[in-house]
Amino acid sequence: MTPWSSPIDLLAALFLLVAFAMLSQRRLANLITLYAWQGTILTFSIAIVAYATDSAHLYASALLTGLLKILLVPALLRRLARRLDVQWDRESLVQIPTVMLIGLGLVIFAFNAALPIAAAGHIANHAIVGIALASVLLSLLMMILRATALSQVIGFLALENSLIFVATSVTYGMPMVIEFGIALDVIVGIFILGVFFFHIREQFDSLDINHIERRED
Amino acid sequence: MYVPIGVSWGLILSALILWSLLAFASLFIPKVPRIAPLIFPLGALGALGVAVAGLLALHGPPVATVSPLGLPGLPFHGRLDALSGLFLVLFGLTTVAISLDLTGYRAREHYPVAARIGVQYHILLVSLTLVFVAADAYSFLIAWEAMALSSYLLVVTDHRTSAARRAGFLYILIEHIGALAIVAAFAILIAQTPVGTPLSYTFTALQARHPDPTIAGLVFLLAFFGFGAKAGLVPLHVWLPQAHPVAPSPISALLSSVLLKAGIYGLLRVAFIVLPTPAPWWGLTVLTVGLLTALLGALSSAVQSDMKRLLAYSSVENIGLITAAIGLALLFSAYGLKALAALALIAALYHCLNHAFFKGLLFLGTGSVLHATGERNLGRLGGLIHRMPKTALLMLIGTLAIAGVPPLNGFVSEWLTLQSFLKATALPRPYLAMGIPLGAALIALVAGLAGYVMVKFYGIVFLGRPREAGLAHAVESGPFERAGLGLLALLCLALGLWPAGVIALIRPAARLLTGADAPITVGYAGARVGVAHAGYAPVVLWVAFGVIACTAILMLRARSGRAARRATVWNCGHPLVGARMQDTAEGFGQPIRNIFTAFLAVRRRLPAPDDLTPRYGSVVEDRFWENLYRPAARGFETIFIWTAALRPRRIAISLMFVLATLIVLLALAP
Numbered sequence: 028m029t030p031w032s033s034p035i036d037l038l039a040a041l042f043l044l045v046a047f048a049m050l051s052q053r054r055l056a057n058l059i060t061l062y063a064w065q066g067t068i069l070t071f072s073i074a075i076v077a078y079a080t081d082s083a084h085l086y087a088s089a090l091l092t093g094l095l096k097i098l099l100v101p102a103l104l105r106r107l108a109r110r111l112d113v114q115w116d117r118e119s120l121v122q123i124p125t126v127m128l129i130g131l132g133l134v135i136f137a138f139n140a141a142l143p144i145a146a147a148g149h150i151a152n153h154a155i156v157g158i159a160l161a162s163v164l165l166s167l168l169m170m171i172l173r174a175t176a177l178s179q180v181i182g183f184l185a186l187e188n189s190l191i192f193v194a195t196s197v198t199y200g201m202p203m204v205i206e207f208g209i210a211l212d213v214i215v216g217i218f219i220l221g222v223f224f225f226h227i228r229e230q231f232d233s234l235d236i237n238h239i240e241r242r243e244d
Numbered sequence: 245m246y247v248p249i250g251v252s253w254g255l256i257l258s259a260l261i262l263w264s265l266l267a268f269a270s271l272f273i274p275k276v277p278r279i280a281p282l283i284f285p286l287g288a289l290g291a292l293g294v295a296v297a298g299l300l301a302l303h304g305p306p307v308a309t310v311s312p313l314g315l316p317g318l319p320f321h322g323r324l325d326a327l328s329g330l331f332l333v334l335f336g337l338t339t340v341a342i343s344l345d346l347t348g349y350r351a352r353e354h355y356p357v358a359a360r361i362g363v364q365y366h367i368l369l370v371s372l373t374l375v376f377v378a379a380d381a382y383s384f385l386i387a388w389e390a391m392a393l394s395s396y397l398l399v400v401t402d403h404r405t406s407a408a409r410r411a412g413f414l415y416i417l418i419e420h421i422g423a424l425a426i427v428a429a430f431a432i433l434i435a436q437t438p439v440g441t442p443l444s445y446t447f448t449a450l451q452a453r454h455p456d457p458t459i460a461g462l463v464f465l466l467a468f469f470g471f472g473a474k475a476g477l478v479p480l481h482v483w484l485p486q487a488h489p490v491a492p493s494p495i496s497a498l499l500s501s502v503l504l505k506a507g508i509y510g511l512l513r514v515a516f517i518v519l520p521t522p523a524p525w526w527g528l529t530v531l532t533v534g535l536l537t538a539l540l541g542a543l544s545s546a547v548q549s550d551m552k553r554l555l556a557y558s559s560v561e562n563i564g565l566i567t568a569a570i571g572l573a574l575l576f577s578a579y580g581l582k583a584l585a586a587l588a589l590i591a592a593l594y595h596c597l598n599h600a601f602f603k604g605l606l607f608l609g610t611g612s613v614l615h616a617t618g619e620r621n622l623g624r625l626g627g628l629i630h631r632m633p634k635t636a637l638l639m640l641i642g643t644l645a646i647a648g649v650p651p652l653n654g655f656v657s658e659w660l661t662l663q664s665f666l667k668a669t670a671l672p673r674p675y676l677a678m679g680i681p682l683g684a685a686l687i688a689l690v691a692g693l694a695g696y697v698m699v700k701f702y703g704i705v706f707l708g709r710p711r712e713a714g715l716a717h718a719v720e721s722g723p724f725e726r727a728g729l730g731l732l733a734l735l736c737l738a739l740g741l742w743p744a745g746v747i748a749l750i751r752p753a754a755r756l757l758t759g760a761d762a763p764i765t766v767g768y769a770g771a772r773v774g775v776a777h778a779g780y781a782p783v784v785l786w787v788a789f790g791v792i793a794c795t796a797i798l799m800l801r802a803r804s805g806r807a808a809r810r811a812t813v814w815n816c817g818h819p820l821v822g823a824r825m826q827d828t829a830e831g832f833g834q835p836i837r838n839i840f841t842a843f844l845a846v847r848r849r850l851p852a853p854d855d856l857t858p859r860y861g862s863v864v865e866d867r868f869w870e871n872l873y874r875p876a877a878r879g880f881e882t883i884f885i886w887t888a889a890l891r892p893r894r895i896a897i898s899l900m901f902v903l904a905t906l907i908v909l910l911a912l913a914p
Contacts, residue, residue: 136907136910136911137910140910140911140913143913160910163906164903164906164907167899167902167903167906168903170899171896171899171900171903172896179895
């Protein structure tokens with residue numbers, strides 16, 4: 028494992044960087060590209076772990092992740108954004124520096140919280156757990172701060188990516204059955220949400236969450 | 245790899261495959277109506293196969309099998325032992341009759357309804373078979389849930405009426421609460437696996453767990469609650485009188501005859517086989533609940549005026565009797581009296597078979613009456629013996645059997661139950677030894693009430709004069725329906741006249757559960773059954789009855805000396821006696837309603853003295869609705885209102901709660 032820990036460290040750092048980039052990205056089209064990059068990093072890290080542990084099912088997992096998260100899901104999201112005509116809308120965010128500072132706080136917290144988990148696991152590098160945990164928290168933060176439904180969904184997908192990253196880097200992957208299950212869930216989820224978006228827009232003339240919340244009162 | 249699976253597994257597997265294919269084929273009934281007449285007779289064929297497989301399993305050694313289906317690393321385990329075999333026989337024979345009846349039912353229904361019933365019914369049959377042969381907690385629960393869902397869909401066949409939807413919801417709700425308790429019971433038992441050994445879900449592995457008495461007691465209570473919800477024990481019986489009236493009659497028959505028994509099967513499997521030697525309080529709990537259920541069921545059925553509700557409460561009563569006998573068996577085995585435990589279990593299992601057959605018969609017959617008249621209300625029926633003589637004869641056998649009249653089957657099991665109650669004097673605790681035989685008095689009361697109920701049921705539906713003009717157009721049931729009824733009536737007669745043979749069939753199951761043989765002797769060429777100082781020989785009894793009846797007739801003839809003469813009917817001084825003046829179901833139940841007010845909630849509607857168009861009415865309800873279910877529903881409602889008040893209006897704030905929770909939990913983690 029030792030010779031392969033440095034590339035994984037590098038990928039983990041990139042993963043965190045992408046998470047921050049997603050947090051501050053205002054355009055939906057760019058957000059989808061970032062999501063695809065995140066998927067690429069994830070695929071590579073699973074492939075490296077697969078090579079290092081020489082396990083066939085992780086190779087299959089990497090292949091599945093690659094197909095799903097680099098090609099299929101971003102393509103579906105792009106099509107959805109194009110048909111909803113929201114690709115280049117500029118989202119109103121809370122001030123980006125403030126968001127970045129909150130994100131930094133979360134990362135520091137995550138590293139502290141990860142220490143006992145990493146000690147319990149069989150992993151050489153404690154930082155990876157911290158990074159993965161931080162990405163989970165950052166994705167949640169992104170979901171909180173976004174105002175449109177589609178970018179909230181991307182936040183949710185990023186959350187799922189981070190969880191898979193934790194799973195592969197800490198325990199060398201989940202059982203194949205569960206991974207298949209999650210993959211299926213993601214695809215079905217995207218399709219259902221896609222249908223929902225059209226309905227939401229028809230009903231409220233907007234994908235902005237604020238409109239929906241106001242109607243509900 | 246070729247693995248010989250034996251005749252019984254072969255039969256079961258082919259029935260499962262056949263039923264799955266039939267369920268699939270039923271989807272195409274509306275498109276290809278030609279296949280419709282074949283579906284249900286083929287289903288009956290599969291059921292016959294299952295019954296034969298059960299019969300083979302009763303006497304052969306247990307056969308286990310591992311199916312390639314299931315999740316990787318978690319295959320389905322199956323096992324055919326005497327207990328499974330007995331319930332498969334019960335299930336198979338009843339299902340043959342029900343499938344025959346459905347053949348007739350299908351012919352007069354619209355295609356979409358027939359198709360829906362065809363799909364769900366065969367799925368239900370598959371899952372019921374799997375429940376009876378499953379040998380690990382995991383596949384058992386999957387089959388259990390499949391059974392619950394498919395039976396729910398059958399209950400709401402008539403989903404356009406709100407009564408059906410409400411009844412279906414109540415059924416699925418109680419079913420789910422019960423299933424949760426069963427899952428919890430198995431989960432606690434599995435959690436007892438010592439650290440380091442691989443988790444195994446098979447019943448044999450769970451049997452080897454030997455949990456300590458507290459854990460075993462907890463598991464037992466949860467299992468009793470869960471299986472009791474399915475079987476319809478007080479206070480979870482409320483779904484029965486709601487669901488039976490709205491379901492199609494053949495489905496009511498299946499629910500009452502087989503699905504309730506699935507609860508009994510689960511209870512027996514867990515309490516006697518999976519768990520270690522029971523503690524005395526288990527038996528006492530089961531016994532008390534059983535007796536209470538029997539009494540309440542009998543009382544409630546006496547005051548009903550809807551045919552199917554009456555039969556549903558009668559099912560509650562019978563399940564109560566079965567459960568009481570099981571409780572007695574648990575008590576006996578807690579004190580090491582294995583042979584007596586086997587006796588009580590034989591009584592319980594015998595009654596399971598009996599109830600399946602006569603209640604199936606009564607529900608199917610009710611279906612025929614319902615089809616002929618369109619009426620379920622006893623107050624609008626009457627005199628059907630003239631219109632439907634064959635159905636009436638078969639129903640008479642069913643009502644006599646359920647009333648416990650010798651020489652029919654109901655008597656045998658009630659007699660055995662009473663015998664085992666009287667044997668409780670052998671218990672080493674004086675209080676129990678003196679107190680439990682008193683339960684026999686309660687059983688006798690319940691049996692008497694059951695007789696009363698059946699006189700009311702049969703008398704009002706078939707005897708007297710038609711209460712409505714429309715009844716003159718009632719027609720006899722079709723040949724398929726009569727075949728189903730006839731099969732069940734024959735079984736009732738056979739089980740009554742040949743108790744020794746039936747006991748020989750049940751004996752292996754009781755031996756499997758208790759490890760001992762019941763002290764029952766069999767004599768007079770297999771037609772006499774004896775327990776210690778008491779014996780019962782139906783054939784001798786019948787011959788004696790016949791001799792006495794013939795002598796009485798001959799003596800009366802000899803004394804009167806004249807031929808019968810015809811005269812006008814004396815009309816009791818009433819110049820005009822109409823059909824509506826006959827005794828009604830409400831009138832018949834009135835004494836019970838007044839004597840047992842403590843057990844029933846009666847709401848009477850009395851008109852004011854100056855009302856010009858007075859209308860009288862009374863509604864009888866379970867006391868559990870006002871004392872348990874409505875307060876519980878109100879409590880849940882309050883909790884939901886509080887929770888709804890906590891819910892933030894903005895999605896971002898909800899998400900913030902999630903993040904905050906995560907951060908707090910991570911910070912608190914050691």
